[in-house]
Amino acid sequence: MKFQGYMFAWLAAFMLVVAIVYGLWAREPVGTTALFLSFGLALMIGFYLIFTARRVDTGAQDNKEADVADDAGELGFFSPHSWAPLALGAGAAFAFLGPVFGWWVAYFTAPLLLVGLWLWVFEYYRGENRTQ
Known part of the structure; x- marks a missing residue:
């Protein structure tokens, strides 16, 4: 989970740079706003994943020596049926x-x-x- 958090943090940094360059170069408000909103969304997801990774146990995806079977088991509670x-x-x-x-x-x-x-x-x- 930590790797995904860092991946979204890097994506957020990239989106910020692209939003600034696009905003200065194109001077088009709709695309600039969309890029800044994409930056904010990637930043929120990255922060959540990094923050959650610190509180939970290390998953198999964070261990470079892990096998596929290491991630087997119960993943959480999901409602069996809901209208x-x-x-x-x-x-x-x-x-x-x-x-x-x-x-x-x-x-x-x-x-x-x-x-x-x-x-x-x-x-x-x-x-x-x-x-x-």
């Missing part, structure tokens, strides 16, 4: 149709988005997993 991403995806799809057909579409998609977000946040606070 919330489907509701959020449908709500987002309809919300992005709002500027096309009219902003009145947002009135109908807002409840779908809120229900999907509610389901996703509280999906483990129902049934036998409910806290008292």
Whole structure:
């Protein structure tokens, strides 16, 4: 994970240089803004990966002597089934149709988005997993 963090940090530095050169040379605000936003995104991802790599154990990808089998095993907890991403995806799809057909579409998609977000946040606070 540390290698990926440094890779994104170098990418962020490269994007910053490109954004500055492009901004001074082309004097075009849209492309310059996009390059600066790309710099910020790469910097955030790189910082997160480097910060997380310091707190967790060294993974097999950071060990030069590791085999493929060293990275086998449980990778984390993933929800076995959830309807919330489907509701959020449908709500987002309809919300992005709002500027096309009219902003009145947002009135109908807002409840779908809120229900999907509610389901996703509280999906483990129902049934036998409910806290008292």
